[in-house]
Amino acid sequence: xxxxxxxxxxxxxxxxxxxxxxxxxxxxxxxxxxxxxxxxxxxxxxxxxxxxxxxxxxxxxxxxxxxxxxxxxxxxxxxxxxxxxxxxxxxxxxxxxxxxxxxxxxxxxxxxxxxxxxxxxxxxxxxxxxxxxxxxxxxxxxxxxxxxxxxxxxxxxxxxxxxxxxxxxxxxxxxxxxxxxxxxxxxxxxxxxxxxxxxxxxxxxxxxxxxxxxxxxxxxxxxxxxxxxxxxxxxxxxxxxxxxxxxxxxxxxxxxxxxxxxxxxxxxxxxx
Numbered sequence: 247x248x249x250x251x252x253x254x255x256x257x258x259x260x261x262x263x264x265x266x267x268x269x270x271x272x273x274x275x276x277x278x279x280x281x282x283x284x285x286x287x288x289x290x291x292x293x294x295x296x297x298x299x300x301x302x303x304x305x306x307x308x309x310x311x312x313x314x315x316x317x318x319x320x321x322x323x324x325x326x327x328x329x330x331x332x333x334x335x336x337x338x339x340x341x342x343x344x345x346x347x348x349x350x351x352x353x354x355x356x357x358x359x360x361x362x363x364x365x366x367x368x369x370x371x372x373x374x375x376x377x378x379x380x381x382x383x384x385x386x387x388x389x390x391x392x393x394x395x396x397x398x399x400x401x402x403x404x405x406x407x408x409x410x411x412x413x414x415x416x417x418x419x420x421x422x423x424x425x426x427x428x429x430x431x432x433x434x435x436x437x438x439x440x441x442x443x444x445x446x447x448x449x450x451x452x453x454x455x456x457x458x459x460x461x462x463x464x465x466x467x468x469x470x471x472x473x474x475x476x477x478x479x480x481x482x483x484x485x486x487x488x489x490x491x492x493x494x495x496x497x498x499x500x501x502x503x504x505x506x507x508x509x510x511x512x513x514x515x516x517x518x
Contacts, residue, residue: 249336249362250384253284253392281375281383284392285366297367302344304482306373309346311476316467317510318347321402321424322354324463324514328400328422329355335399338416339363340388341406345374348381351402364391391416400424414456417517423457429464429509436481436506439498440489450511457515465510472503480506 248259252268259266264276274282297305308314329335335355339348342363352361364386365371375383386392388408396418403413404426413423430446437444453459471477477498481487490498498504 248282249360249382249397250282250284250386250392251394253286253386253390256392256394277372277375279372279375280379281371281385283368283371283385284364285368285385285387297343297370299369301483301487302367302370302373304479306344306346308476308479308483309344311473311479313469313471313476313480314346314508316508317426317465317512318350320463320465320512321347321404321426322350324424324512325351325400325402326354328424328514329359332399334358334360336360336397337362337400337402338391338393338398340391340401340403340408341365342370342374342383343367344370345378345381345383347402347404348374349378352378352381362393364388388412402426410454410456413454414517419517421517423454423515423517425451425511425513425515427451427511427513429466429511431466431507431509433480433484433486434507434509435504436484436486436498439494440486447509447511451513453515456517458518459513460516461512461514463512463514465508465512467508469506469508470504471506474499474502477504 248266251258252272254272255270257269259268266274276282342348342365345363348363362382364384366387368385371383371385388406391412393416395415398417398421400422401417402424417423428447430449432447
């Protein structure tokens with residue numbers, strides 16, 4: 247049975263062949279890669295919302311270079327610490343992209359865990375579902391998640407926007423929300439190449455409505471890049487891609503070797 251519910255009427259699905267059919271006879275075909283597209287046409291603000299293929303491929307290439315491996319390992323250890331003793335935990339990676347972090351989370355939890363992941367980008371979900379077969383992927387909006395109320399032991403949100411009301415609806419009593427946001431020094435060296443005055447990111451976030459913060463973690467480490475393509479992939483997967491004109495990019499490329507600071511806020515909240 248699919249963990250997802252109908253985005254149109256919020257009823258449960260029953261699978262017939264390669265189609266999920268809800269109690270009110272709404273049909274959603276299962277893609278050949280195994281994911282569901284549960285984003286209603288009325289919820290789209292463009293033909294193909296979310297990251298495009300170029301951004302997704304750049305992020306995939308950079309993440310495969312292990313540039314953010316310390317973050318993936320930290321989140322995996324944290325998830326195991328919080329959920330490892332629950333018999334059959336259920337987790338959602340909200341805004342999962344191509345599934346890099348989701349896969350690490352899945353590997354850190356028992357086989358009995360249910361790992362769900364969604365993103366509004368169809369191209370990202372298609373790649374994720376093709377690569378990671380044990381995870382339930384769907385195309386959907388983070389603002390209208392097709393999962394039942396109080397169905398999650400934990401929700402992971404890495405950079406993704408969301409609504410406090412959805413987080414409160416989805417996560418069980420005493421369940422966890424784990425968020426990742428850029429800390430003050432994140433990619434500082436790249437930002438100095440763009441801005442005359444660099445404004446630091448905030449070092450701490452407030453708890454969403456209905457949650458209390460139980461842990462604040464700063465993950466800071468140096469990233470050494472010697473391959474210009476990895477540097478370009480990192481830039482392409484960030485908003486900086488729009489800020490680098492050809493002259494600025496060439497000056498950066500001419501440096502040949504780059505030392506860049508990675509700085510993340512990891513915050514753990516508990517539903518109260």
